[in-house]
Amino acid sequence: MTKPLVLLLGEIEHAHEEWASISEIADIIEPKARSREEFIKECKSGAFDNVVATYRTFQSVAITGLIDEELIALLPRSLKFIAHNGAGYDQIDVHACTAHGIRVSNVPTAVDDATADTNMFLILGALRGFNTSMIALRNGHWKGSPPPPLGHDPQGKVLGILGMGGIGRNLKKKAEAFGMTVQYYNRSKLSEELSGGAKYVGFDELLKTSDVLSLNLPLNKQTRHIISTKEFEQMKKGVVIVNTARGAVMDEAALVVALEKGQVWSCGLDVFEEEPKVHAGLIANPHVMLVPHMGTWTVETQTKMETWCIDNIRSAIEKGKLMSPVGEQKDI
Numbered sequence: 001m002t003k004p005l006v007l008l009l010g011e012i013e014h015a016h017e018e019w020a021s022i023s024e025i026a027d028i029i030e031p032k033a034r035s036r037e038e039f040i041k042e043c044k045s046g047a048f049d050n051v052v053a054t055y056r057t058f059q060s061v062a063i064t065g066l067i068d069e070e071l072i073a074l075l076p077r078s079l080k081f082i083a084h085n086g087a088g089y090d091q092i093d094v095h096a097c098t099a100h101g102i103r104v105s106n107v108p109t110a111v112d113d114a115t116a117d118t119n120m121f122l123i124l125g126a127l128r129g130f131n132t133s134m135i136a137l138r139n140g141h142w143k144g145s146p147p148p149p150l151g152h153d154p155q156g157k158v159l160g161i162l163g164m165g166g167i168g169r170n171l172k173k174k175a176e177a178f179g180m181t182v183q184y185y186n187r188s189k190l191s192e193e194l195s196g197g198a199k200y201v202g203f204d205e206l207l208k209t210s211d212v213l214s215l216n217l218p219l220n221k222q223t224r225h226i227i228s229t230k231e232f233e234q235m236k237k238g239v240v241i242v243n244t245a246r247g248a249v250m251d252e253a254a255l256v257v258a259l260e261k262g263q264v265w266s267c268g269l270d271v272f273e274e275e276p277k278v279h280a281g282l283i284a285n286p287h288v289m290l291v292p293h294m295g296t297w298t299v300e301t302q303t304k305m306e307t308w309c310i311d312n313i314r315s316a317i318e319k320g321k322l323m324s325p326v327g328e329q330k331d332i
């Protein structure tokens with residue numbers, strides 16, 4: 001009997017044994033394409049005909065481009081499942097997938113600790129203003145001349161979490177261990193148990209009353225540039241902003257202006273609007289902490305994420321359904 005066909009878009013770097021076990025229940029193919037143009041040609045040539053499920057990585061966007069309406073229409077009719085290795089699935093047009101009968105899964109939970117750790121590192125670094133002196137030291141100037149302004153302690157500061165999903169909730173616990181008081185805004189209020197007692201506030205109140213604002217919400221049409229000039233103006237003067245979600249939830253150009261005006265004192269960013277490009281105004285500001293999208297960049301977390309994504313492929317093949325469907329498809 002022929003085995004179902006699985007398309008691998010990207011690399012398996014860690015969970016090799018788990019991936020090998022997939023080859024017992026499926027035949028695996030990989031594209032030859034190295035660009036979107038080539039990938040489209042390969043789709044049209046019928047190279048992926050009969051593929052039932054695809055495992056894709058965040059980095060595979062370099063080959064396929066976004067999984068958008070154009071690409072989805074070219075993928076074979078046989079394709080029923082896309083298992084995305086990552087928490088954020090903004091590279092995939094889920095609406096178009098639904099219309100074409102394709103189910104999509106992501107990797108929640110496994111990313112929470114590593115991303116919240118990165119988030120906490122950025123909060124501390126941005127509050128303390130460590131970056132300037134770290135650069136000065138490497139340039140042979142010790143703390144810098146003049147030394148940087150004194151930083152701020154996290155103790156007693158109000159942390160506003162925008163988006164109280166798994167990462168936001170994980171961050172809440174970590175921030176409390178540093179003496180911060182946590183409030184949050186989310187599309188819907190969480191149960192007391194899930195929120196861990198954090199105060200639920202309106203969006204505007206979150207902006208107006210937080211000393212540190214952390215962005216932990218997914219990127220979609222509703223959240224693109226949810227933080228821009230008007231929102232910066234509502235914030236406390238000297239606010240610290242941290243983003244480990246997706247760059248485009250914040251208007252980067254407006255952020256640069258808000259930093260220049262001193263409305264935002266400092267920020268810590270792991271994600272950028274047009275990765276790997278970083279706004280020149282952010283690069284030029286030594287005070288801001290910049291990390292090149294490394295929120296989940298650990299052996300343990302990458303292994304957990306791959307294993308989770310492989311489990312989605314296994315579930316798709318053996319049970320005909322994904323283990324962790326994305327929110328938009330939970331009810332179908």
Ligand SMILES: O=CC(=O)O
Binds near residue numbers: 085086087089296
């Ligand atoms: O950015 C990382 C992820 O979405 O998992």
